[in-house]
Amino acid sequence: MTGDTIAALATPTGLGGVGIVRISGPQAAAIAHAMLGRVPEPRYAAFGVFRDNAGTFIDEGLALYFPAPRSFTGEDVLELQGHGGPVVLDLILRRCLELGARLARPGEFSERAFLNGKLDLIQAEAVADLIESSTALAVRLAGRNLQGVFSRRIDELVEQLIQIRLHVEATLDFPDEDIDLADEPTIATDLAATLARVHQLLTDAHHGQIIREGLAVVIAGAPNVGKSSLLNALCGTEAAIVTDIPGTTRDLLKFDIQVDGLPIRLVDTAGLRHTQDPIEQEGVRRAHAAAHEADVVLWVYAADSECDEALRDSFPAGCPIIRVRNKIDLLNETAHWIERDGEVEIALSVANGNGLELLKTQLKAQAGLNAAHPEGIFMARRRHLDALERTRIHLQAATTHLEHRCGAELVAEELQLAQRTLGEITGEFTTEDLLGRIFADFCLGK
Numbered sequence: 001m002t003g004d005t006i007a008a009l010a011t012p013t014g015l016g017g018v019g020i021v022r023i024s025g026p027q028a029a030a031i032a033h034a035m036l037g038r039v040p041e042p043r044y045a046a047f048g049v050f051r052d053n054a055g056t057f058i059d060e061g062l063a064l065y066f067p068a069p070r071s072f073t074g075e076d077v078l079e080l081q082g083h084g085g086p087v088v089l090d091l092i093l094r095r096c097l098e099l100g101a102r103l104a105r106p107g108e109f110s111e112r113a114f115l116n117g118k119l120d121l122i123q124a125e126a127v128a129d130l131i132e133s134s135t136a137l138a139v140r141l142a143g144r145n146l147q148g149v150f151s152r153r154i155d156e157l158v159e160q161l162i163q164i165r166l167h168v169e170a171t172l173d174f175p176d177e178d179i180d181l182a183d184e185p186t187i188a189t190d191l192a193a194t195l196a197r198v199h200q201l202l203t204d205a206h207h208g209q210i211i212r213e214g215l216a217v218v219i220a221g222a223p224n225v226g227k228s229s230l231l232n233a234l235c236g237t238e239a240a241i242v243t244d245i246p247g248t249t250r251d252l253l254k255f256d257i258q259v260d261g262l263p264i265r266l267v268d269t270a271g272l273r274h275t276q277d278p279i280e281q282e283g284v285r286r287a288h289a290a291a292h293e294a295d296v297v298l299w300v301y302a303a304d305s306e307c308d309e310a311l312r313d314s315f316p317a318g319c320p321i322i323r324v325r326n327k328i329d330l331l332n333e334t335a336h337w338i339e340r341d342g343e344v345e346i347a348l349s350v351a352n353g354n355g356l357e358l359l360k361t362q363l364k365a366q367a368g369l370n371a372a373h374p375e376g377i378f379m380a381r382r383r384h385l386d387a388l389e390r391t392r393i394h395l396q397a398a399t400t401h402l403e404h405r406c407g408a409e410l411v412a413e414e415l416q417l418a419q420r421t422l423g424e425i426t427g428e429f430t431t432e433d434l435l436g437r438i439f440a441d442f443c444l445g446k
């Protein structure tokens, strides 16, 4: 157990019905005794008066005592639940500091829970993500991580890797027997299966990251095709100016929406064309720049005129593009989608709303939300994706060494690195620096 005792307000500052001061560490019981005159029976709410050092009334409230190790942090924890006013709660907190606690850093309770094995790193991050979730979907996915859905998938992978490593290292232990790894059929197939699981996990984690951070969707295309009209339709408000004059939009216009819980950061841009107008030129430059930051570009063109295929080069290579053929009302078509040059093209009419649902479905697909197995989705961070990508590279290297008969040592080395990298995700292997960065982003009192 860590030596010192920490305290912080666990509820937001401001007026509220109830506010909670949380204390964790070896002094918790002594603080209860000093303020309440007794230590509450473990895990039972106790009503009492919180008093200052002269015995004067500060507040009356409920106290909860959770002796180690059965507490959130795994240490002795005391909660003082008082009335939710900023001054009264500050008085309670200051009294705790007087009695030997120190103010907790942001995330320090969760960090202690992690260090004491109450949560793995994915779960600790899930606590912060749950708090910061902006949609019910995000809450649900963070909750799945808290319940261990993502952690279990990592643990299963680690288990598979350990089995393969045992197999490979067995051949290292008996060099005389001259076993050629490449002739051990199960190693290659097990390795391929593990690599396939890492690939699947990368895809799922990528979707989870989109749900956590929102999908950046940039609406781009030639002038006057209905880009701003589309933004307005998706936002449900007349956020952008719409006219029939080409070149209406100059500035980037950003608007956050959500589609069935998927947060989307929409950006409307100036119509792409060559122009002598310096203001419009700057608008076009900004439109290109926005497209390069996009997760998805909605490439809009009008059904009643030719689509300028040369515009395709305006969009970054590798960025998913959804083609939007707008104004089909002018041709009396009904909404539909087709595949065109390997990309989805949605034919719709912003004017009458026909086909907007098809577009929304397509946007959700970018976050894996139309998948046949919704139980596969969970929340993820860049850190997780980064580690999964490095795991993939180590496993790929192991596979190559195996195929080229480079020797069991090299294969074993890559497998060990892969396992270690997976361990960074759950926090089995960490550095102080990494923990510092993760927990510093938590809110105070968490």
Ligand SMILES: Nc1nc2c(c(=O)[nH]1)N(C=O)[C@@H](CNc1ccc(C(=O)N[C@@H](CCC(=O)O)C(=O)O)cc1)CN2
Pocket: 020, 066, 069, 070, 071, 072, 079, 118
């Ligand atoms: N009042 C209050 N509400 C809260 C919290 C809190 O700390 N205090 N939480 C804080 O984030 C969340 C709940 N998370 C918690 C997680 C574990 C334990 C806990 O005492 N765990 C023990 C005992 C488990 C058991 O009895 O089954 C343990 O893990 O050993 C408490 C809260 C949300 N609500």
Ligand SMILES: Nc1nc2c(ncn2[C@@H]2O[C@H](COP(=O)(O)OP(=O)(O)OP(=O)(O)O)[C@@H](O)[C@H]2O)c(=O)[nH]1
Pocket: 222, 223, 224, 225, 226, 227, 228, 229, 230, 241, 242, 243, 244, 245, 246, 247, 248, 249, 250, 269, 270, 271, 272, 326, 327, 328, 329, 330, 348, 349, 350, 351, 352
């Ligand atoms: N018939 C029809 N007209 C549309 C549709 N969508 C947009 N328009 C019209 O097309 C014109 C241009 O619309 P905007 O949304 O301003 O087009 P834009 O692509 O933002 O144009 P710039 O900002 O100039 O690049 C307006 O007169 C809209 O009313 C549609 O689905 N059908």
Ligand SMILES: [Mg+2]
Pocket: 227, 228, 229, 240, 241, 248, 249, 268, 269, 270, 271
């Ligand atoms: Mg516009």
